[in-house]
Amino acid sequence: MPLLRVRDLSVTSGSLTLVNGVNLEVNAGERVGLIGESGSGKSLTALAIAGLLGEGLRASGEVSLDGEDLVAATERRRCEVRGSRIAMVFQEPMSALNPTRRIGDQVGETLRIHQGLSRRSAEKAAVDLLRRVEFADPERYVRMYPHELSGGQRQRVMIASAISCDPEVILADEPTTALDVTVQRRVLDLLDRLVDESGCALLLIAHDLAVVSEVCDRVVTMYGGRVVESGSVAQIIDDPHHPYTKALLATSKALSVAETSLGTSLPSIPGTVPNAGQFPRGCPFRDRCDRRVEACVEVPPTLVRDTRTLACWNPVVDDEPVLEEAP
Amino acid sequence: MGIGMPPLDQPTTTGDNEPYVFEVARGRGWRRWLHNPSALIGSIIVVLVVASALVSLVWTPYSPLAVDPSHALSGPSLRHLLGTDEYGRDVFSRLMASSQVALFVGVLSVLIATAVGIPAGLLAAERRGATGQVVLRLADILYGFPALLAAVVLAAAFGASKSTVVLAIGISYIPVFVRVTRSNALVVLNSEYVLAARAYGRRPLAIMRRHVIPNIMTTIIAQMSLLFSLAVLAETALDFLGLGTAPPAASWGTMLQSSQNYLGNDPLLTVWPSVAIVLCVLGFSLFGDGISELRDVRGHR
Numbered sequence: 001m002p003l004l005r006v007r008d009l010s011v012t013s014g015s016l017t018l019v020n021g022v023n024l025e026v027n028a029g030e031r032v033g034l035i036g037e038s039g040s041g042k043s044l045t046a047l048a049i050a051g052l053l054g055e056g057l058r059a060s061g062e063v064s065l066d067g068e069d070l071v072a073a074t075e076r077r078r079c080e081v082r083g084s085r086i087a088m089v090f091q092e093p094m095s096a097l098n099p100t101r102r103i104g105d106q107v108g109e110t111l112r113i114h115q116g117l118s119r120r121s122a123e124k125a126a127v128d129l130l131r132r133v134e135f136a137d138p139e140r141y142v143r144m145y146p147h148e149l150s151g152g153q154r155q156r157v158m159i160a161s162a163i164s165c166d167p168e169v170i171l172a173d174e175p176t177t178a179l180d181v182t183v184q185r186r187v188l189d190l191l192d193r194l195v196d197e198s199g200c201a202l203l204l205i206a207h208d209l210a211v212v213s214e215v216c217d218r219v220v221t222m223y224g225g226r227v228v229e230s231g232s233v234a235q236i237i238d239d240p241h242h243p244y245t246k247a248l249l250a251t252s253k254a255l256s257v258a259e260t261s262l263g264t265s266l267p268s269i270p271g272t273v274p275n276a277g278q279f280p281r282g283c284p285f286r287d288r289c290d291r292r293v294e295a296c297v298e299v300p301p302t303l304v305r306d307t308r309t310l311a312c313w314n315p316v317v318d319d320e321p322v323l324e325e326a327p
Numbered sequence: 328m329g330i331g332m333p334p335l336d337q338p339t340t341t342g343d344n345e346p347y348v349f350e351v352a353r354g355r356g357w358r359r360w361l362h363n364p365s366a367l368i369g370s371i372i373v374v375l376v377v378a379s380a381l382v383s384l385v386w387t388p389y390s391p392l393a394v395d396p397s398h399a400l401s402g403p404s405l406r407h408l409l410g411t412d413e414y415g416r417d418v419f420s421r422l423m424a425s426s427q428v429a430l431f432v433g434v435l436s437v438l439i440a441t442a443v444g445i446p447a448g449l450l451a452a453e454r455r456g457a458t459g460q461v462v463l464r465l466a467d468i469l470y471g472f473p474a475l476l477a478a479v480v481l482a483a484a485f486g487a488s489k490s491t492v493v494l495a496i497g498i499s500y501i502p503v504f505v506r507v508t509r510s511n512a513l514v515v516l517n518s519e520y521v522l523a524a525r526a527y528g529r530r531p532l533a534i535m536r537r538h539v540i541p542n543i544m545t546t547i548i549a550q551m552s553l554l555f556s557l558a559v560l561a562e563t564a565l566d567f568l569g570l571g572t573a574p575p576a577a578s579w580g581t582m583l584q585s586s587q588n589y590l591g592n593d594p595l596l597t598v599w600p601s602v603a604i605v606l607c608v609l610g611f612s613l614f615g616d617g618i619s620e621l622r623d624v625r626g627h628r
């Protein structure tokens with residue numbers, strides 16, 4: 001049985017369906033990448049898994065951790081699970097730390113909640129945790145306030161508090177997106193190493209496919225609140241079947257080519273991600289897809305073959321381009 | 328207006344959802360306090376008012392109640408610094424004694440308003456559904472009920488006294504604190520670090536205690552200071568109308584009231600309590616402004 005099993009997870013806001021029937025599995029120690037453009041429902045999926053949806057959002061379906069359904073659980077029970085068994089790393093390290101509390105206090109907070117540590121011993125533990133996330137002088141940093149730290153340092157602080165209770169799974173929501181390119185690498189390597197050492201599972205949300213292909217074992221592509229394709233990194237990166245995945249990949253590959261040859265135009269996926277509720281009926285990608293067929297007005301069924309899933313009426317099987325050159 | 332009805336506060340945020348940053352280094356905070364004119368002048372006046380109230384508890388130049396008909400309505404002199412009133416009572420002593428009343432009413436009415444308003448505001452912020460709406464509508468109903476009317480009703484029911492004034496003003500300020508607390512708490516509750524705290528497994532009550540309350544405290548204190556000054560104004564008005572402190576006890580409102588009969592003989596008699604009222608109200612408002620300005624670090628940089 002997978003460690004984390006998401007079955008038919010939907011998130012609704014009033015009459016809008018923002019996440020629609022997502023199925024997802026993360027095995028113990030496995031690293032799963034969740035990719036897709038902004039507005040595809042990746043972050044909402046992660047928040048729904050952790051039971052952290054904001055006011056007015058409602059999750060339905062099943063999110064089970066070791067067989068225990070968290071959607072049906074009480075908030076009290078979810079509080080016990082959050083932080084201790086499911087940890088989160090957020091996109092914005094700038095605002096995810098309380099500006100009025102010292103770093104040591106915030107790194108040790110999870111330990112104080114779940115393991116009943118005293119303020120003093122939590123601070124001692126915070127020093128060790130900061131050392132684990134490569135702070136050279138942790139005794140000094142525990143007494144600092146968030147505004148005295150750089151973005152990369154703050155994200156490492158967030159990671160330190162995420163790993164503090166040895167969670168079974170870490171949900172990392174674009175942990176490097178808000179950072180300078182120069183420190184992205186370092187934070188990512190750190191996360192990679194810590195996940196490796198602790199053997200915990202990782203659900204990494206990213207839109208940078210290079211990151212996902214490097215860190216993850218499996219990839220799940222989301223668009224319009226639905227999972228459109230999933231499979232192992234090798235399968236998805238080398239041989240995407242869904243036109244959307246292929247288009248995403250092409251933009252990312254073209255970027256690395258463009259770095260070497262300036263002046264060439266970058267490929268892009270035509271159109272933009274519609275606002276929630278304005279996705280077309282049927283396949284959500286159909287009005288941006290150049291492989292659309294008549295069947296696309298119906299929601300494609302999710303086909304499962306071995307380790308991959310696919311929801312497309314007209315999948316890419318050969319190597320024809322699905323991209324439009326930007327003018 | 329007139330009876331010290333404060334405006335319903337807009338969310339005291341800095342525009343976007345970014346939480347304001349506290350001044351952390353204490354030394355710098357004090358220096359900035361001294362360099363902020365409204366904070367500096369405000370705190371000087373506040374200290375003066377508080378000091379005169381404290382001193383008047385044990386000492387005043389004359390007893391504020393001692394009648395001396397032979398020296399009635401004598402103007403300022405060395406014997407009586409600010410002169411005497413129609414019964415020959417020393418105006419300076421009565422002004423000092425009045426500051427007790429002002430502080431008593433101001434402090435207690437603000438305490439009543441915060442004791443009810445802050446928990447209600449936090450509740451309305453945490454429970455945004457039906458519970459929150461009920462709290463807000465109750466606050467609206469209270470807000471629609473003028474303090475003056477409350478004072479009249481209470482005075483009719485229990486007899487005019489300082490306590491009825493405190494109660495009337497305190498109750499009428501509850502909705503202000505409900506709204507200020509709620510709007511500021513909402514900003515904090517919607518912040519990323521509260522989301523992070525929830526992801527750590529913090530329970531809602533602990534989030535209120537650890538994150539929300541410390542972050543909205545400066546705003547609340549600033550608001551308390553502003554409402555305190557308005558409470559003093561309301562108290563004077565109620566006393567002036569005979570709905571509060573009963574003569575012969577001294578209060579700025581009753582002094583003003585009795586002085587109007589002697590406006591022709593001794594206009595200064597009207598000036599002294601007026602000046603005291605204006606200074607006190609101004610002092611506490613400036614003090615409150617100073618706190619608000621200090622809080623907004625970005626405005627300073």
